[in-house]
Amino acid sequence: MKIIQPQPEKSLYLFEVDDVLYPHRDFILQIYYLFGQFVEFTESRPIGSMVTEFMKSRYEANQTDDLLGATKKEFELSQDYSENFERLQANGHLPLKLLLFDEIKASFQALTDAGKQIAILTEGNPVLQLNKLKHMDWEGWDKQLKIYFTDELVFRKLAPFSYIADEFGVDADAIEYIRKR
Structure with missing residues (x-):
């Protein structure tokens, strides 16, 4: 993965978890x-x-x-x-912390420096995804991130991107979603 560069038309960057933040x-x-x-x-x-x-x-x-x-x-x-x-x-309690990719840490820094907002949007069993998230070595980034679970939002009959756009007060077109390709 390469470092995510801030785009002028995007104000919120959503990141998937597996093979985006860390190696699954x-x-x-x-x-x-x-x-x-x-x-x-x-x-x-x-x-x-x-x-x-x-x-x-x-x-x-x-x-x-x-x-x-x-x-x-x-x-x-x-x-x-x-x-x-x-x-x-x-x-399960993992014996070792899950480490963020260096490119993700650099991306978070570049986006934050550019005044962009960042959050996590992850698909899959929310309990499983939460277990992964709590075992990550966030290096302090977790204190400024909101986390959303696609399956939970869909279960509540909410459109994930619309809901998150409303939460952040941005237009859905201003969201960039970074996931494994």
Whole structure:
């Protein structure tokens, strides 16, 4: 990603989370680690690091369809861990902070220096997305950011861009949305 340069016609910049603010890989690999440790404890077998490595290699090979099923089969797991895996993603406490891309920090600074407003607009399960956000090392940027969850706004029958434009007192055309391409 490149540094976002302020545009004269834009006054509000909305940023997606995954692979925009930070590398999503950093989150999911920590979840795989936590999951491996959980499986090791539950199964009472020393397989945590092998489970983590198996899941990581499948992820990196872009083979994540039915990842839990493949993991269960590979390690002959005695139970379905789907609920536990989902719970870890939504509520797990990550061992390491998620670090903002350097380009994002520079973009935030450039936009702020130009008098532009910045906020987060993220799609997906709000609980899961919030868990990611609370594990980020914001370096103080979180104190001046509002966070919006697309799914929550749509559930409330609100059009996200119109709602956020009203909140900030800007025209919807003055919003720039930065997301993974």
